[in-house]
Amino acid sequence: MSTLPKDDCFYLARKAQALQLRAGFTEHLRRFFIQQGFLEVETPLRIPAPAPEEHIEPLPSGNWFLQTSPEICMKRLLAAGYPRIFQFCKCFRAGERGNRHLPEFSMLEWYALHCDYRKLMDQCEDLLISACRQMGRSGKIVWQNKTIRLSPPWERITVADAFSRYAPVSLPNALAGDRFDEVLVEHVEPNLGNDLPTFLFDYPAQMASLAKIKKDDPAVAERFELYIGGMEIANGFSELTDAREQRRRFEEALKAQAARHQVHYAMPEPFLASLENLPPCAGIALGLDRMIMILADTATIDDVIAFSPETL
């Protein structure tokens, strides 16, 4: 349904504050990385073979696909010796639309060589505290009637501990009953990051297709998610650098996707080849739109972008 020009002005004018927040916050994030010696890079949005992940569907673009994440190209840069890189980019995922989801959304992704997921949690904390302070948000933020303190250190809790603290079933039972996602969403997530931002870490190994397995516990992957006010903001991990293991996981994901959607995606071969050279490293993807939702105190992702798909 088309709107009249005056109404278009009305709806877009209502976004002015959020759009200003967005531009300002992005600038502070970028400055943090430049000060820390990171190189800003751009990788192609359109690629022949996205990283296969069971529950992420790419959107076709000609014979290729729009990226679901910049991960594989950025890791090829790391493997070539670029030690610290970051990127702001658009990512595309089919069928994802809700109060916190857009089929086209903005991601901030960064990687560092000789880093692991624990150091990355610290860095993520530093980044957000610093950028929030530059925006005049030091000490605390209020989001949807929750007052969240920003003072370090932020809370850190393992997935297993979070399940035993908040869920009616234990982590092993949830996994055995194929109810991990459901229990996480219904019982665990709403309790995370309501007082302090919270890192949920040490995911079950099968929930991390590109993360490294923990040396002293093969059931656990070195992966974490950051939650603020119960909302997932970022996902990071120590990167898997074992090409053979990565190929095995990709093959499994491709098989699952083929079974579910009758589609066959290609294997990202140049990426798998580059893993042979990849030193230990870690990387993280932060949902920029959601972080702006927190700062703008809104529960709807549409409020922090000028145009949602339905308005085009």
Next chain:
Amino acid sequence: MYTASDLRKGLRLKIDNDPYVITEFNFVKPGKGQALYRCKLKNMLTGSQFERTFRSVDVFEPADLREKKMQYLYKEGDKFCFMDNETFEQVYLTQEQVGDAVNFLLDNIEAEILLFEDRPIGISLPNFVELVVTEAEPWAKGDTVSGATKPVKVQTGYTILVPTFISEGEKIRIDTRTGEYLTRVKG
């Protein structure tokens, strides 16, 4: 049959032989996990509600509901009377069955009466209605390009927030599902 990707607010499903309508809908997807569809469902006969999370593999039976065009005649006590203009048959709905539609119900307008197994159970409004603004504070000119809103009253007595450039006598389009202002109607 519906699949999970068809689920949305307002969709009507048949569950355990009763018609249900989705009153709240949220797409959720944790981390790299599977897509989940959280729904609040309301029994269209009893009004009782429950919440459930569905997965992308779930399938649903559509509720077998029929709509019949009838004319709204009058309100008597807490009953609303509607008439079929072809058969002159009259049916009554309770305040509860009419629900929020009362905000958009004008005397003598045609409405779709919802029938479940030939029983009237509710009223089915079009997604959008156009109503005339009957009371509005005047607003200073030059204020058109701002996100500010003001409350106005429309012909049915319903009060709604609209952009400040809307004035008395203008017609506006309203989304009956949210009760919110959508756009000014020209002419």
